[in-house]
Amino acid sequence: MTTTREECAALDAADPLAPFRAEFVLPEGLIYLDGNSLGVLPARTPERVRQVVEQEWGQQLIRSWNEAGWFAKPHTLGARVAPLLGAAAGQVVVCDTTSVNLFKVLAAALGLRPGRSTVLAERAAFPTDLYIAEGVSALAGGGARTELLDSADQLADRLGPDTAVVLLSLVDYRTGELLDLPAITRQVQAAGALMVWDVCHAVGALPIELDANGVDFAVGCTYKYLNSGPGSPAFLYVAERHLAAAEQPLSGWFGHAKPFDFEPGYRPVDGIGRFLTSSPSLLGQAALESSLEIWEQVDLAEVRAKSLALTELFIELVDPLAKYGVEVVTPRERARRGSQVALRHPDGYPVVQALIARGVVGDFRAPDLMRFGFTPLYLSYTEVWDAARQLAEVLESEEWREEQFGRRGEVT
Amino acid sequence: MTTTREECAALDAADPLAPFRAEFVLPEGLIYLDGNSLGVLPARTPERVRQVVEQEWGQQLIRSWNEAGWFAKPHTLGARVAPLLGAAAGQVVVCDTTSVNLFKVLAAALGLRPGRSTVLAERAAFPTDLYIAEGVSALAGGGARTELLDSADQLADRLGPDTAVVLLSLVDYRTGELLDLPAITRQVQAAGALMVWDVCHAVGALPIELDANGVDFAVGCTYKYLNSGPGSPAFLYVAERHLAAAEQPLSGWFGHAKPFDFEPGYRPVDGIGRFLTSSPSLLGQAALESSLEIWEQVDLAEVRAKSLALTELFIELVDPLAKYGVEVVTPRERARRGSQVALRHPDGYPVVQALIARGVVGDFRAPDLMRFGFTPLYLSYTEVWDAARQLAEVLESEEWREEQFGRRGEVT
Structure with missing residues (x-):
């Protein structure tokens, strides 16, 4: 991995969108990379x-x-x-x-x-x-x-x-x-x-x-x-x-x-x-x-800048996982990329399940895509680093082969 | 009026559906005859x-x-x-x-x-x-x-x-x-x-x-x-x-x-x-x-029986208001009546507004219908009696002629 966790912490410290994180309810111990499916609860909504x-x-x-x-x-x-x-x-x-x-x-x-x-x-x-x-x-x-x-x-x-x-x-x-x-x-x-x-x-x-x-x-x-x-x-x-x-x-x-x-x-x-x-x-x-x-308090240009930085960071960090059969499907050109990164892996389903068991929530789309959404208002650079690290560990350890993760099924 | 308020109180005391009233939030001081438009909030829902x-x-x-x-x-x-x-x-x-x-x-x-x-x-x-x-x-x-x-x-x-x-x-x-x-x-x-x-x-x-x-x-x-x-x-x-x-x-x-x-x-x-x-x-x-x-706890036959009794009571109580130009539009035959009573009055709009000002909520449908819905789970016979009494007073007093009630407008 090129970018270090310390560098991510520095990026977080300088992030103009960081204050928005307090506006959301983020379940303890979870890195939520599925805001592209269902966004988290704003603290003020209840x-x-x-x-x-x-x-x-x-x-x-x-x-x-x-x-x-x-x-x-x-x-x-x-x-x-x-x-x-x-x-x-x-x-x-x-x-x-x-x-x-x-x-x-x-x-x-x-x-x-x-x-x-x-x-x-x-x-x-x-x-x-x-x-x-x-x-x-x-x-x-x-x-x-x-x-x-x-x-x-x-x-x-x-x-x-x-x-x-x-x-x-x-x-x-x-x-x-x-x-x-x-x-x-x-x-x-x-x-x-x-x-x-x-x-x-x-x-x-x-x-x-x-x-x-x-x-x-x-x-x-x-x-x-x-x-x-x-x-x-x-x-x-x-x-x-x-x-x-x-x-x-x-x-x-x-x-x-x-x-x-x-x-x-x-x-x-x-x-x-x-x-x-x-x-x-x-x-x-x-x-x-x-x-x-x-x-209404958000500058969309800042959202876009951070979104691109987060997805770019994730791509950079997971690129070395090619050795485990992971392929980055999402375009690397900024102008052609939204706010999510899709990775192809033949065992994408159990890999995603093993990641979820570690508290990193992405999702799976048949037949072989792992999706990770990056929501600039409530996601930090450090979390992205940690998520990529967890994915690397899941693949290194091959824990996704455990029976509990092994069923290909219907997921959101 | 034929049926007395005391008789209504006796009907309430014998009402098998009376316990359901506690299941609902009923705003203080309101007789709500608009549950046929928007039903009230169940206490357990929040x-x-x-x-x-x-x-x-x-x-x-x-x-x-x-x-x-x-x-x-x-x-x-x-x-x-x-x-x-x-x-x-x-x-x-x-x-x-x-x-x-x-x-x-x-x-x-x-x-x-x-x-x-x-x-x-x-x-x-x-x-x-x-x-x-x-x-x-x-x-x-x-x-x-x-x-x-x-x-x-x-x-x-x-x-x-x-x-x-x-x-x-x-x-x-x-x-x-x-x-x-x-x-x-x-x-x-x-x-x-x-x-x-x-x-x-x-x-x-x-x-x-x-x-x-x-x-x-x-x-x-x-x-x-x-x-x-x-x-x-x-x-x-x-x-x-x-x-x-x-x-x-x-x-x-x-x-x-x-x-x-x-x-x-x-x-x-x-x-x-x-x-x-x-x-x-x-x-x-x-x-x-x-x-x-x-x-799921309600017997619909009991709902129907009380609904017919409530609408019948209301019709009986408002029939004498014919002298003020009120006409009962809803069929009097039980088999042809749902759970609301519609009254025709050329000045239905201000009459309904005057009633609402007294805390009795019905609604108005152009050109001349006053609608009153009867919801057996949370409405009492006494309330129906009181509502009819208030309507009689609005008509007797002619307070609906006051300017504040006089505009014909769009209502729910």
């Missing part, structure tokens, strides 16, 4: 959730729809998520799940490109994105279809007059590869198609510039880098220029122009509100509200 | 939510997906809601919102009736149901359409070889009218169509017998009579006989046969799981979990 449960619900009851701003939450929270996406106000709402939001956005995008019927996506995308694309394609009038690419590099060959929409993940959930959002968006739009970005593995990990790059649509979740808890509500972004014409089929009353006129016919409200469907999940929103208070 | 936030999320983190049963929750909670619907296991899941679930169910139903393209619904249905029916109809291949009936009585005339689906609310959200589920279901199915019931205003208010009556599909929410909090997850029911062939377009990875094989193509899992889409809202589910602990 109190905010308690307040919504006991005060807003328990005491104020239905008055809270107006007095506690419940009706407006999808918008007010959307406006607070928007800066993390490089989005001006009025283009983001917080609601439903990423999959449900993707359904709305894809249906809307297909509707904006009549006469075109192909959705292009990467075969290695997070599968639910592909399943939803399949679902919306099958249902959309005119027989849309989803076509899978081996990689975004094939866009140049496959984009054509039939391409309605391109759906890509900004950061790959397995390899951690970061795509070139500005260039791909331009390329897709030059072919007359619309660009939908899934930013689940990017939001809160790096600055995203949707407006500046003229992105059409985006969706993402809040329970990874944004620390809003399991199943917290997702968000969607629609560029302002599409809002007048965009229509989505999950046309519930929250998207109606006059929801309290109780008209029998649907009339979408002007603006981003037409992408809402129904009652928001107030408890999940409370957790998001609370974690956004932290995010 | 602790359960705290546990999920601080322990399952905060300490166990991603391990909770397996160890705390997070993955299985849509099913385990569905199995616990099922008895409230008269449904055997394996036909109910808890997920998403009522609107989103209705979209899935309507799309599935249309898919099961190829060659038929009409969805029949009541013009006075809760509008979001109609909007969603519109949305799914517009998107469904083959050009389905939604046709609105003035009332379910028109079914006899309108059911025909083109009717694919009939969508009705078991209890009307405004009038509180209870439809004849067994007869209508038979009538619809005799015409070769499928029956979808929205049971939002019925579940937890009266026994529902979906299996016994061969209902095809149902959807409903958990934040009204089931006391699971604002925006708590909804549920859907699909009769077992449809599960093999039913397909729904919100085909996310939670509905996949092998979600952790990360296949690029969608293959729905066998059974009700195919109606799931994506990550459940764990905080909302925690609240449902907690309130179901109460519901």
Whole structure:
């Protein structure tokens, strides 16, 4: 190992983001490298959730729809998520799940490109994105279809007059590869198609510039880098220029122009509100509200700088593990790397289990990827050093061969 | 007034459901007749939510997906809601919102009736149901359409070889009218169509017998009579006989046969799981979990008996208010009444506001309906008497004419 633990301690001492660590609950004895799956609990969140449960619900009851701003939450929270996406106000709402939001956005995008019927996506995308694309394609009038690419590099060959929409993940959930959002968006739009970005593995990990790059649509979740808890509500972004014409089929009353006129016919409200469907999940929103208070104090450029430093450090420290069959899958070029490092190992599953037994939490993705997520707000350089050291010990000792770690199974 | 307050006190003393009142947080000085909109907080819920936030999320983190049963929750909670619907296991899941679930169910139903393209619904249905029916109809291949009936009585005339689906609310959200589920279901199915019931205003208010009556599909929410909090997850029911062939377009990875094989193509899992889409809202589910602990101790026949007694008492007590222009809209026949009473008054809005100022919470639905919900688990006969008395005083005194109550506005 090149960088020493002492050097890591020095980096921690100089880290401008170090004070944020105190904002989070970090279980004793754990090095948590899975914040790319489920972010840790902010220390302030239990109190905010308690307040919504006991005060807003328990005491104020239905008055809270107006007095506690419940009706407006999808918008007010959307406006607070928007800066993390490089989005001006009025283009983001917080609601439903990423999959449900993707359904709305894809249906809307297909509707904006009549006469075109192909959705292009990467075969290695997070599968639910592909399943939803399949679902919306099958249902959309005119027989849309989803076509899978081996990689975004094939866009140049496959984009054509039939391409309605391109759906890509900004950061790959397995390899951690970061795509070139500005260039791909331009390329897709030059072919007359619309660009939908899934930013689940990017939001809160790096600055995203949707407006500046003229992105059409985006969706993402809040329970990874944004620390809003399991199943917290997702968000969607629609560029302002599409809002007048965009229509989505999950046309519930929250998207109606006059929801309290109780008209029998649907009339979408002007603006981003037409992408809402129904009652928001107030408890999940409370957790998001609370974690956004932290995010509003954060400089995303500092997050990105530390993220790159942490992943670079980890790669440097695990590179020598090639002798145990470990291969770094994540791109080494900074511009192509998100905030996680994926390592390939034929026995990745038991290796991850053995690491977890030592208190270092990463996860495994079939068939052979070990994923390690790096969350700059609550992870130290020293922890990264310790995690790499533990991984080296697991491999040196071959303790992963013990029967308790040996089953290949389903893991998150 | 015929029944005296003393007689109400005697009814309370003999009420077998009276002990349940202690299970709920009832704000001081409030008579809450809006449990049909948002049920009150169960006393045990804050602790359960705290546990999920601080322990399952905060300490166990991603391990909770397996160890705390997070993955299985849509099913385990569905199995616990099922008895409230008269449904055997394996036909109910808890997920998403009522609107989103209705979209899935309507799309599935249309898919099961190829060659038929009409969805029949009541013009006075809760509008979001109609909007969603519109949305799914517009998107469904083959050009389905939604046709609105003035009332379910028109079914006899309108059911025909083109009717694919009939969508009705078991209890009307405004009038509180209870439809004849067994007869209508038979009538619809005799015409070769499928029956979808929205049971939002019925579940937890009266026994529902979906299996016994061969209902095809149902959807409903958990934040009204089931006391699971604002925006708590909804549920859907699909009769077992449809599960093999039913397909729904919100085909996310939670509905996949092998979600952790990360296949690029969608293959729905066998059974009700195919109606799931994506990550459940764990905080909302925690609240449902907690309130179901109460519901599992409840005899729905006792709930129904008390519900009818409470609504009957209220109707008896407000009948003399006809002299102030109050008209009882809710059916007086027991078999046609849910658990709320709607009163028509040309100045319903300020009257409701004046009542709220006196601590009696009902709500208003345009243009002229005052709604009062009766929740047998936490409402006493004496409270109903007091509420009727307060309403009489508001009308006698004409205090609702005061400027502070006078604006017609948007209310929940």
